[in-house]
Amino acid sequence: MKQKKIKRGEFLQKAGELNSKIYHVKSGLLRSYSIDAKGKEHIFMFAPEGWVIADSCPPEVQTNLFIDALEDSIVIIREKDIQSEQKNVQPLVNRLLVLQKRVIMLMSASAIERYEHFIETYPGIAQRVPQKMIASYLGITPEALSNVKRKRITNK
Amino acid sequence: MKQKKIKRGEFLQKAGELNSKIYHVKSGLLRSYSIDAKGKEHIFMFAPEGWVIADSCPPEVQTNLFIDALEDSIVIIREKDIQSEQKNVQPLVNRLLVLQKRVIMLMSASAIERYEHFIETYPGIAQRVPQKMIASYLGITPEALSNVKRKRITNK
DNA sequence: TCTATTTCTTAATCTAGATTAATGCATATC
């Protein structure tokens, strides 16, 4: 049971690094956040005592989030694979990753960027569902989606 | 390995029901969505072939999402507890639930409602972090958060 | 096949929240 003390302001992870660890917060307060193209910070989640904080991406993939301490804290460190190797857990982990990206997109991207991201996340689905459902997924109205698509064509 | 055919338009779950099942999509296309206070639908996620779709809430708690088929589909049905009983998986499940609520809030709630939800999700944390971090979590600017708080006081 | 209903697009107007900017408070630093 590996344990670690971290001082306020100290980082456990920086976006772009590889990290196979999950942090269980024993005391203190951590946060994870992303930085968008304009350099703006978006707090993804807080983790006070009892919470778990980690990047949902697989250990061999570059992380998306920064994780640092807002107060002096103590965390227990565990490996990501302990879970993902277990039977039937992989789908959970996948869902977590999709949701993490979804939150980041909702927080930091414009309608047009979210549309691009939808196309990547669900290749081929745009052809199988009505436009109003895509709009509903993106969090915009069908009217706004029409505008987005028109702009995408003119700008490309 | 229980399997089920569902016709386009058929529901696997309606919000408010109890549901201990997880659906693995073998063929076809499903979606999950929430309905907000104004009656507006917000698609939470799509699930084409190979994806898993489910409500992240515990089996004994009322669900938040509707799940229905956008195309005739075949799903494999599994129980939620199979996973949650496994060691170290509970934190994953908790994180999934928090994220599911977070996405729903980002999609369907105003800044003021998201602020209320933040206070419930993280009791006491508002007193431990600067305002600008709360704003960053809510997806708004510190200036907008000031307005939200002022309105909250005058309206209560 | 011919309606009828739903879906998609375009355009005009409106609004929540962004941006910019100025001011008052704290908390550090010397």
Next chain:
DNA sequence: GATATGCATTAATCTAGATTAAGAAATAGA
């Protein structure tokens, strides 16, 4: 104690996307 540096609030202006409305295109139902 004086002076930065960062944080919170207020107000004026701006903008992405919402709302409303109307017409065109697609789908479904008889």
